[in-house]
Amino acid sequence: MKTSDVFALLQRENRPMxxxxxxxxxxxxxxxxxxxxxxxxRLGLVTPYGDGHSTGGRPPSLLAxxxxxxxxxxxxLGATHARAAVADLSGQLLxxxxxxxxxxxxxxxxxxxxxxxxxxxxxxxxRPVHDLAAxxxxxxxxxxxxxxxxxxxxxxPGWDRYDVPAHVQRAFPVPVLIDNDVNIMxxxxxxxxxxxxxxxVFIKASTGIGAGIIAGGELQRGAQxxxxxxxxxxxGRPSDAVCRCGNVGCLEAVAAGPAIARALQAAGSxxxxxxxxxxxxxxxxVDAVQAVRQAGRDLGDVLAMVVNFINPSVVVVGGALASTGxxxxxxxxxxxYQRSLPLAxxxxxxxxxxxGERSGVLGAAAMAIGHVLSPEAxxxxxxxxxx
Amino acid sequence: MKTSDVFALLQRENRPMxxxxxxxxxxxxxxxxxxxxxxxxRLGLVTPYGDGHSTGGRPPSLLAxxxxxxxxxxxxLGATHARAAVADLSGQLLxxxxxxxxxxxxxxxxxxxxxxxxxxxxxxxxRPVHDLAAxxxxxxxxxxxxxxxxxxxxxxPGWDRYDVPAHVQRAFPVPVLIDNDVNIMxxxxxxxxxxxxxxxVFIKASTGIGAGIIAGGELQRGAQxxxxxxxxxxxGRPSDAVCRCGNVGCLEAVAAGPAIARALQAAGSxxxxxxxxxxxxxxxxVDAVQAVRQAGRDLGDVLAMVVNFINPSVVVVGGALASTGxxxxxxxxxxxYQRSLPLAxxxxxxxxxxxGERSGVLGAAAMAIGHVLSPEAxxxxxxxxxx
DNA sequence: CATCTTTTGACGGGTACTCGACAAAAGTCA
DNA sequence: TGACTTTTGTCGAGTACCCGTCAAAAGATG
Numbered sequence: 078m079k080t081s082d083v084f085a086l087l088q089r090e091n092r093p094m095x096x097x098x099x100x101x102x103x104x105x106x107x108x109x110x111x112x113x114x115x116x117x118x119r120l121g122l123v124t125p126y127g128d129g130h131s132t133g134g135r136p137p138s139l140l141a142x143x144x145x146x147x148x149x150x151x152x153x154l155g156a157t158h159a160r161a162a163v164a165d166l167s168g169q170l171l172x173x174x175x176x177x178x179x180x181x182x183x184x185x186x187x188x189x190x191x192x193x194x195x196x197x198x199x200x201x202x203x204r205p206v207h208d209l210a211a212x213x214x215x216x217x218x219x220x221x222x223x224x225x226x227x228x229x230x231x232x233x234p235g236w237d238r239y240d241v242p243a244h245v246q247r248a249f250p251v252p253v254l255i256d257n258d259v260n261i262m263x264x265x266x267x268x269x270x271x272x273x274x275x276x277x278v279f280i281k282a283s284t285g286i287g288a289g290i291i292a293g294g295e296l297q298r299g300a301q302x303x304x305x306x307x308x309x310x311x312x313g314r315p316s317d318a319v320c321r322c323g324n325v326g327c328l329e330a331v332a333a334g335p336a337i338a339r340a341l342q343a344a345g346s347x348x349x350x351x352x353x354x355x356x357x358x359x360x361x362x363v364d365a366v367q368a369v370r371q372a373g374r375d376l377g378d379v380l381a382m383v384v385n386f387i388n389p390s391v392v393v394v395g396g397a398l399a400s401t402g403x404x405x406x407x408x409x410x411x412x413x414y415q416r417s418l419p420l421a422x423x424x425x426x427x428x429x430x431x432x433g434e435r436s437g438v439l440g441a442a443a444m445a446i447g448h449v450l451s452p453e454a455x456x457x458x459x460x461x462x463x464x
Numbered sequence: 465m466k467t468s469d470v471f472a473l474l475q476r477e478n479r480p481m482x483x484x485x486x487x488x489x490x491x492x493x494x495x496x497x498x499x500x501x502x503x504x505x506r507l508g509l510v511t512p513y514g515d516g517h518s519t520g521g522r523p524p525s526l527l528a529x530x531x532x533x534x535x536x537x538x539x540x541l542g543a544t545h546a547r548a549a550v551a552d553l554s555g556q557l558l559x560x561x562x563x564x565x566x567x568x569x570x571x572x573x574x575x576x577x578x579x580x581x582x583x584x585x586x587x588x589x590x591r592p593v594h595d596l597a598a599x600x601x602x603x604x605x606x607x608x609x610x611x612x613x614x615x616x617x618x619x620x621p622g623w624d625r626y627d628v629p630a631h632v633q634r635a636f637p638v639p640v641l642i643d644n645d646v647n648i649m650x651x652x653x654x655x656x657x658x659x660x661x662x663x664x665v666f667i668k669a670s671t672g673i674g675a676g677i678i679a680g681g682e683l684q685r686g687a688q689x690x691x692x693x694x695x696x697x698x699x700g701r702p703s704d705a706v707c708r709c710g711n712v713g714c715l716e717a718v719a720a721g722p723a724i725a726r727a728l729q730a731a732g733s734x735x736x737x738x739x740x741x742x743x744x745x746x747x748x749x750v751d752a753v754q755a756v757r758q759a760g761r762d763l764g765d766v767l768a769m770v771v772n773f774i775n776p777s778v779v780v781v782g783g784a785l786a787s788t789g790x791x792x793x794x795x796x797x798x799x800x801y802q803r804s805l806p807l808a809x810x811x812x813x814x815x816x817x818x819x820g821e822r823s824g825v826l827g828a829a830a831m832a833i834g835h836v837l838s839p840e841a842x843x844x845x846x847x848x849x850x851x
Numbered sequence: 852c853a854t855c856t857t858t859t860g861a862c863g864g865g866t867a868c869t870c871g872a873c874a875a876a877a878g879t880c881a
Numbered sequence: 882t883g884a885c886t887t888t889t890g891t892c893g894a895g896t897a898c899c900c901g902t903c904a905a906a907a908g909a910t911g
Contacts, residue, residue: 219807229807275687276684276686276687276691288773290679290773290774292677292679292680292684292686292691293679293680293682293684293685295680295682297663297679297680297774298680298775299663299679299774299775299776299808300662300663300775300776300777300811300812301775301807301808301810301811302775303772303775303805303807303808304663304679304773304774304775305773305775306772306773306775306805306807306808307769307772307773309772309805310768310769310772310773311700311765311768311769311803313698313700313713315702322805324803326700378698379769381697381698382694382697382698382766382769382773383773385690385693385694385696385697386675386677386691386692386693386694386697386770386773386774387677387684387686387691387773387774388685388686388687388688388689388690388691388692388693389686389687390687416698416711418690418693418696418709420606420616420688420690420693421686421688421690421693423688424687424688425687
């Protein structure tokens with residue numbers, strides 16, 4: 078039983094507890110727990126949370142996790158935008174900034190932006206630089222999470238195998254964690270909406286279509302780090318739409334933003350791009366609504382397979398197409414509940430993202446928080462305190 | 465650093481090591497390692513493995529994991545057959561028995577068979593009963609692994625929520641682990657063919673079609689324990705074959721044994737059942753070969769999606785249809801390598817099961833071994849030794 | 852306001868663990 | 882054969898950890 082166990086218990090229970098309760102739950106003596114709590118309080122990770130109600134004698138002091146102990150930086154880098162935020166250890170955003178920034182500018186320019194915003198955001202959050210405990214970054218392409226490098230990214234010239242953590246750590250000497258943007262969005266949705274879900278699939282549908290998979294409580298990246306690549310699965314209904322991957326009938330060639338826009342253009346609607354499509358659907362354009370609903374059905378066709386295969390408890394739909402209201406997810410539900418097995422859909426929830434465009438930074442922050450509050454990190458910190 | 469860590473190191477390295485090497489790898493003092501090794505040797509889990517070559521002084525004694533320390537019982541219960549085997553801790557089968565036994569007879573009769581074979585197999589392996597360390601059992605239906613109960617199994621009347629471990633433990637007071645038969649087959653293939661693979665998908669194709677998923681090194685059971693249910697995914701090519709699940713165009717309604725047999729019957733070939741189909745393919749019946757190859761393509765259609773989604777390093781194909789030689793898996797490869805993304809198939813291996821009908825018992829044994837050699841179990845055993 | 856109850860932090864003792872030293876054992880090399 | 886080298890098991894010492902005790906603190910109760 079170590080210091081991190083006491084912290085983990087307090088975090089799991091997610092409610093203020095007395096030292097006596099902690100002792101009872103861990104099986105340790107009261108005095109031992111008191112020592113552990115003392116360390117955690119000196120680290121700032123735990124704070125008194127007022128007094129509990131007395132049962133006749135001195136009232137016990139309640140202890141709770143202190144989200145304000147440190148902060149993390151979450152960065153979401155998209156193809157043509159960048160977003161960064163400072164969050165406390167509960168994942169609450171304290172300051173946020175976004176910019177139009179082309180990832181193709183290369184690591185030097187893009188990471189320079191990151192290094193420039195970070196101090197501004199910390200300042201807005203009224204936090205000194207040394208309160209920053211870790212940085213999480215999402216990149217729009219395949220990433221080798223263990224090394225923090227992008228591997229053969231199709232839309233990120235100059236980033237191939239570039240050592241992102243080393244670059245960022247020159248400016249901020251803290252742990253830097255990198256992952257795929259869809260993976261961090263999955264983490265973000267899990268952290269904010271379904272913190273107890275151990276099997277969750279996140280779908281991002283906008284210019285492309287990708288999935289982030291959390292199975293058995295762990296983010297699944299696959300053998301080559303390309304897990305979740307659902308965009309190039311062939312849909313059920315016959316289609317001869319040619320995909321940029323070279324195959325025909327891919328989901329992305331039918332149900333992604335550009336594909337829908339093209340189809341509407343061919344039918345006479347002057348839809349320019351994905352953003353325009355979203356606007357029209359929100360405005361109630363019947364053709365656009367129907368097209369998005371059909372795209373939802375096509376995605377639902379693939380999701381039905383995914384649900385049968387991995388049997389998640391939650392599917393979260395995000396990306397630009399999910400922000401068109403309920404039309405898109407309605408199309409998805411329609412097909413999934415028809416095609417998937419009853420046993421798999423019985424307790425399945427299919428919901429839209431509530432975090433919208435913030436899911437990326439929230440997930441990047443969640444990844445960083447997960448690192449900072451990991452048992453290993455807490456053990457190390459408590460050791461450093463005593464020596 | 466605990467006793468289990470020393471054992472885990474010796475097991476990971478998978479080669480005889482000296483105490484000095486163990487000390488260097490763990491960072492502990494030689495004397496501490498010696499004490500740990502002593503405990504492990506008294507438990508029988510580690511044995512001397514001859515002498516290493518001297519470098520001028522006394523030659524060091526090599527230490528290796530001792531697979532003969534204990535034995536486990538692996539049981540594979542199918543719809544109409546049962547198979548049990550005693551294996552050592554390396555997974556090597558020491559004695560084996562099979563029987564024609566209908567799972568629908570109910571738990572009392574089926575488990576009575578298990579309790580009757582176990583002593584016979586132990587006797588054949590020249591092992592006393594108290595050498596038995598754990599029992600693993602695979603059941604042909606959805607199983608709640610944590611409790612060891614079958615949940616709403618379609619083909620197992622009388623088994624619903626029956627407490628299998630409790631029943632078996634009345635006869636053998638050892639840990640009893642239960643899982644779905646396809647899941648244990650996946651474990652078996654991983655253990656025997658690809659012990660280092662962390663992302664492996666096993667496909668069982670015979671009367672039904674199911675998948676066992678190992679992702680991130682862990683068996684994935686999904687939220688309701690129905691993960692891997694690929695039999696009722698709709699295949700790409702149009703089909704109006706009605707499935708027993710009520711939908712049309714399911715993989716199982718097209719590519720499973722009974723479906724192929726029916727199709728061949730309709731075309732004039734008097735194929736009775738799956739076993740007969742397998743015989744004919746092996747004999748070189750052209751119609752049967754073509755039908756199996758087409759079934760492979762249909763399964764490949766679904767597998768292409770699975771490969772894109774979970775990005776495994778290995779796909780192992782087992783079940784009766786995989787025992788027809790290379791025809792079936794050739795059909796699978798044909799489609800997967802065409803439809804899946806190059807990045808996902810670059811290092812992908814698609815192989816047939818080498819264990820054949822034994823994959824079930826091997827996997828059940830592997831599951832039991834995993835429990836016996838788990839860090840927790842070793843810690844507990846070493847504690848019991850000192851007290 | 853005095854007494855009682857309960858929590859809290861500090862203190863001392865006991866246990867278990869880990870380390871380094873040392874002598875015996877087992878080969879090598881001249 | 883004798884000196885040298887390296888491993889092995891034992892032993893004592895130091896240390897870290899964990900527990901129960903106790904007085905002081907803080908509020909409840911009459």
